[in-house]
Amino acid sequence: MKLRLFNAKIWDGEKLFDGELRTEADKISRVSPVSTLDWQDWDREIDCGGNLIMPSFKNGHTHSPMAFLRSHAEDLPLQEWLSEKVFPSEALLTDEDCYDLTKLACAEYFSGGTTYVCEMYGHTRAVAKALADSGVAATVTEGILDFDGSPESIEAKIDDSVKYYKNFPARVRYGISIHAQYTCGEGTLSAVKRAVDKYKMPLFAHVSETKREVISCVEQTGETPLAYLAAKGLFDCGGAAFHCVHVTSEEMDTMARKGIAAVTCPCSNLKLASGIAPLAEMKKRGVNVGIGTDGAASNNALDMFRETYLAAALQKYATGDAAAMNAEFVLKAATRASIYGVDDMDVLVPGAAADFVMIDLGAPNMQPGNDILADVVYAAGKHNVLMTVAGGRIVFESGRADVGEDYDALKERCRAIAKRIADARART
Ligand SMILES: [Zn+2]
Incomplete structure (x- = not known):
C-alpha cells in the first residue's frame, strides 16, 4: 500500500x-x-x-482479553474483586475466547489511535495471533508466576517462546515478563534471571501497584519490590515496570540508572484506589515514563487520550503544583515505543x-x-x-475499525463468551 x-x-x-x-x-x-x-x-x-x-499511541500496559470483564463486577474492594470475580472467570477462558476478545480490544485500540501494545496475558499464543492478524504491533509477554511450574520448566517455557515467536510477523515480538514479585518465589525468579542473561532481553513486570504489595515484600525480603528484583539482576538488561505507584526515591534512581521504564496506568490506579504514581519526581530523576491502560476489567476503557490527560492532571493535583507536568512530556510518554525495546515507532x-x-x-x-x-x-x-x-x-x-474480519460478528461472539462465562459462574 x-x-x-x-x-x-x-x-x-x-x-x-x-x-x-x-x-x-x-x-x-x-x-x-x-x-x-x-x-x-x-x-x-x-x-x-x-x-x-x-x-500513534503506544499502550504500555494492557491485558487485552480482559475486555470480557468490562463492567462485570464494579465498585468492590480490590482483593474481593480479584479473587472472587476476576480469577474464577478468567479460569473459564479458552484459547479461542482469548483470540476473539483480543481482536475486540484491537478494534478499540484502532478507534482510539493506538497501534502498539505491551501485552501480558495467559493463552499468550492465541492473543499474539489475534494481535498479528489485526495488525497491532506488540510485545507479547506471558506474566510468568510460580503456577507455571518448576524453575526448569519455566526456563524451558521461555526457551520455547523465544523460538516460537521468531516465526511471527516482525511487528509482534516476544518479551520476558514475570507477573509480579508477590507471585514469584526464589526459584521462579532465578529461572527468569537465567533467561534474561541468556537472551539479553529486558524484563517486564507489575511493580508496586498497591501499598499492601510493598508492605508484604518488605516483610518477606527486607526490601521494596523494585529494589528486590533489581538486586536479583532481573532488570540487568533494562525493561519496564507497570504501575510503580509506590516506588521510593532510591528505586527511581535505580530505574534511571538501569534503564527501567515506569509505565503508569492512571485510570486503573484511581479506580482501584491504588494511588498516584510519582511521575513528576520520576521526570526530575530521569526515569523513562510510558503510559498504559491496564485491562478493561479495571479501567474500563482502552483509551489513551484519557490516560494521557490523567497522567498530566494527577501530577498537578498530587504535587500541588500546576507546573509539575506538561503536555509535551506526557504526549511523548504516550506515543513512544522505544522504552519497550521497539526502536522504529517513536x-x-x-x-x-x-x-x-x-x-x-x-x-x-x-x-x-x-x-x-x-x-x-x-x-x-x-x-x-x-x-x-x-x-x-x-x-x-469513518468511525469503523478494521481488524481483518466482520466487526459485528466478532462483537456477537464476544458477547456470547461473556454470557457463557457469567452463566457458568452463576451455577457455581
Ligand atoms: Zn496489569
Whole structure:
C-alpha cells in the first residue's frame, strides 16, 4: 500500500510543521514540509484538510482479553474483586475466547489511535495471533508466576517462546515478563534471571501497584519490590515496570540508572484506589515514563487520550503544583515505543514504521488552536480520531475499525463468551 497524505499539520514526535507524509508498504517513505507533486502510483491520496498527523499511541500496559470483564463486577474492594470475580472467570477462558476478545480490544485500540501494545496475558499464543492478524504491533509477554511450574520448566517455557515467536510477523515480538514479585518465589525468579542473561532481553513486570504489595515484600525480603528484583539482576538488561505507584526515591534512581521504564496506568490506579504514581519526581530523576491502560476489567476503557490527560492532571493535583507536568512530556510518554525495546515507532521519519493517527483539528473542542499539543492532551478525546494507520494499513476510518474480519460478528461472539462465562459462574 502506498499512501500520500498531504495538506497536513504534522507533529512528528519532536516538532510541529505543515507538510505531507508518504508511506510505502509498512514504512514511512517521506515526511516533508513541502508538498511536491510527482507522479506515483498511489493507492490513496488523502487531503488532510489541515488536520493533525502525529505518531500513534503506544499502550504500555494492557491485558487485552480482559475486555470480557468490562463492567462485570464494579465498585468492590480490590482483593474481593480479584479473587472472587476476576480469577474464577478468567479460569473459564479458552484459547479461542482469548483470540476473539483480543481482536475486540484491537478494534478499540484502532478507534482510539493506538497501534502498539505491551501485552501480558495467559493463552499468550492465541492473543499474539489475534494481535498479528489485526495488525497491532506488540510485545507479547506471558506474566510468568510460580503456577507455571518448576524453575526448569519455566526456563524451558521461555526457551520455547523465544523460538516460537521468531516465526511471527516482525511487528509482534516476544518479551520476558514475570507477573509480579508477590507471585514469584526464589526459584521462579532465578529461572527468569537465567533467561534474561541468556537472551539479553529486558524484563517486564507489575511493580508496586498497591501499598499492601510493598508492605508484604518488605516483610518477606527486607526490601521494596523494585529494589528486590533489581538486586536479583532481573532488570540487568533494562525493561519496564507497570504501575510503580509506590516506588521510593532510591528505586527511581535505580530505574534511571538501569534503564527501567515506569509505565503508569492512571485510570486503573484511581479506580482501584491504588494511588498516584510519582511521575513528576520520576521526570526530575530521569526515569523513562510510558503510559498504559491496564485491562478493561479495571479501567474500563482502552483509551489513551484519557490516560494521557490523567497522567498530566494527577501530577498537578498530587504535587500541588500546576507546573509539575506538561503536555509535551506526557504526549511523548504516550506515543513512544522505544522504552519497550521497539526502536522504529517513536517519531515520524523516513524508514520508521508507518504508524500514525489523524486528529480532527476542526472540531469545536480543538478551537481556536492556540497550542495543538496541549489541545491533544487536555481537550481531545478519541472522538477526534479521524484515521488510524498501522504498519501502512488504514485500520480506522469513518468511525469503523478494521481488524481483518466482520466487526459485528466478532462483537456477537464476544458477547456470547461473556454470557457463557457469567452463566457458568452463576451455577457455581
Ligand atoms: Zn496489569
